[in-house]
Every structure is written in C-alpha cells, then in structure tokens.
Amino acid sequence: MARYRAGLETRDRILGAVRKLLSSNGLEGTTIKAICSAAGVQAGSFYNLFEGKEQAILAVVREAIDAVDPDPDHQGTDTVEELTAAYVDFITSQPDLARVYIRIGVGAGLGGDHSGETFLAHHRRRVERFAAAIARDNKAADATRQAEVMLAALNGLAVQWLLDSDTDFEGLAKLAAGRVAS
C-alpha cells in the first residue's frame, strides 16, 4: 500500500488537472476523460490512485477552503488591513483555486448535500476573525455585523475580479476596509 514515487507524482499531476478543470469549467466540465487527458494518464491509473471522481474533487475543494485561512497562528493579533490584504493576495495569486473556492461557496447555497454545512462553518469562522479585528480597531458595538458586510463585499469583489480582471480588486478592497476602520 505504501506509495512509490511514481504514484505520488501522477497523483499530483491529476490533482493539478482537477484544479484547472474545476476552475475553468466547473463541476460539469470536470469529467474523468478530461482529467485523465489533461494529466496524461489513463482511466485505470486514475482509479488506482483515487477511489473515484468525487474524492479527487473533494481533495481540491478542501485545498481551496484551507487556502483562504491565512496562518491561524496570528489569530487574535491581526488587523483588518492584514486580513484584507491576505485575501486579496490569495485570490489574485491563485486564481484557479480562488475560482474553485468561489464556486463552492455559491454552489453550497443549493439544497441537500452537507457540503453547505462545511462551507457555512468555514464562513462563520472567518466572520469571527474579522469581527475580532474590527472590534480591536474600532469600538463599535456591531463589529460582527460590520464584519459580515465587509466579508460580503470582499467576496463580491473577488467574483467581480474573477469575471473581469480589469477590476481594481486591491483598491476597492481597501476602500471597503477603510469604511470599517476607526
């Protein structure tokens, strides 16, 4: 069962292909055939490394969600500006993963599957972190509500930037952050 080097490498290649396809085509375009073709691998090989399509996709989805949380060590000392900058940086420097992240966030809004719960939990954690930073800066009583609006704006701007990269994401994000400062 212990993986050999070759296996680990093709595993990475497959995950890369899934990331790319999920980012540019969404779930519907991410077929086994497309994945294998993009990764230069045959179907049999894919199933040797993953239990199925879903598992491979979930791996990328988790990767995307994790990438949004900047080092949790800082928790409790970070400022609104830092949190904002970290998010802007994630979105702009890893647009593929960012697209996957946004897609899940929106897709989760549907019905049924529990992935909505997972994402919701992640979101609440983020709101708390932003709210704490805001409360530190600015003594307003409604820090949590301000954090919700702030995060909504950041997410909305991210979508906008992913749709049209001419958008001044960084500048607008700072504008949004400025509104809650002091």
Place this chain on the structure above:
Amino acid sequence: MARYRAGLETRDRILGAVRKLLSSNGLEGTTIKAICSAAGVQAGSFYNLFEGKEQAILAVVREAIDAVDPDPDHQGTDTVEELTAAYVDFITSQPDLARVYIRIGVGAGLGGDHSGETFLAHHRRRVERFAAAIARDNKAADATRQAEVMLAALNGLAVQWLLDSDTDFEGLAKLAAGRVAS
C-alpha cells in the same frame, strides 16, 4: 406554427421545472429527464416546444437577469435606498430565480462562452445606475467606485442569505447602503 393553449401551458410548466432544477441543482442536475419528470411531460413533448436543452435554460437565465433590473423608467430619479430595497425584495421574494441569477454571475467567471460578456454588460449597467444614485445623494468624486463596493456587498450578502436564510439580509443591506449615504 401558431401555438395552441395546451402548448403554451406545458411550455410554462417546463420553464417552471427548469427554474426549480437550475436553482436547486445547478446546471449539472438539470437533465432532460429531470425536467420532463418534474414537468410531467415526455421527452418528445419537450422537443416539440424547445429546440433543445440549452434554449430552455437560456430562457430562464434571461428571465433571471431581467428580474434584477427594477423598472427602468425610474432611471435617473431613484435613490440608493430604493435600489437596495428593490434588490433585497427580488432576492427574498423569488429565491429560485435569485439562485439562478447568482449562479450565472459566478459561472460566467469561467472561460470561453460569451454568456460572461452578457452578464458583464448587465453588471456595468447596474453599477452606473447605483453610481448615479450615489452621486445625487452625496457629492463624492468616487461614486463609481463606491457603487462597485456597494454592489459587491449586496451580491455577497445575497449569496450569504441564500446559503443561510437566518442571515439578516435586509438589515445588513441597509447597513451597507448607509455607509455610502451622505
């Protein structure tokens, strides 16, 4: 070619099914079989009324985009509060269409298909309208940028509310609107 009443009725039933499926399952869950089953119709009937799956879906997508623009007559006189309230009302009173709307907005961020262009044009029109309202209220020079942040926040909040209906969408939207007022 002139349609009979029966045809128009099943056409509506089919569009309703597409709206529901698109809203709750996204593109991938919206299959001909699912549509026909939900509409209580057989495949042949579907193809008698629509050229294909895509056409039926596009009809609903257009419906969703159009629903976001509240009466264009008012253009040039509406206030930020009114525009905000109209959007909140659309999202909360027609959540199915709203989900479709949000999904396209995000899905359009991908590559290839021209639907991204269509949505982008729609978005720009909205930004202009908000910017005009903001400029009227408040003489700030950066009304357009404020409008972009404002719209991003509204869209982000809509996503959040669709994910978790406990979210105080209306209140938070007003909070966001308040920030740009005078």
Place this chain on the structure above:
DNA sequence: CTGAAACTTGAGCAATGATTCCAATTCTGA
C-alpha cells in the same frame, strides 16, 4: 363537422459518462 396543424407519447439511438478488470510493466528494498 371536419381536416390540417399542433400536441403528446414512448420506444429507441448514438454518444458519453463513471467505473472495473486484468495483463503488462516498472519500482524498490533486501
């Protein structure tokens, strides 16, 4: 009433989806 146009059904088709199997090949540690 009548007949042509519109509507409905449901079986059926080609293409594509995910997945399995297994023989052939490549690694790796001893």
Place this chain on the structure above:
DNA sequence: TCAGAATTGGAATCATTGCTCAAGTTTCAG
C-alpha cells in the same frame, strides 16, 4: 539481481445523456 508490490494502459461494462421518430390524440378555424 530478484521477488513482490505498485503502477500503468486500455479494452470492456453498464448507466445515463441529449435527442429523434413514427404513430396516435387534441385543438380550433372555417
């Protein structure tokens, strides 16, 4: 170098997809 495990290719399987077709049923203008 060698045995056994890991990895690989690719054909085969089985369900599902979007869509067509021919045959009947309903509608409605004249």
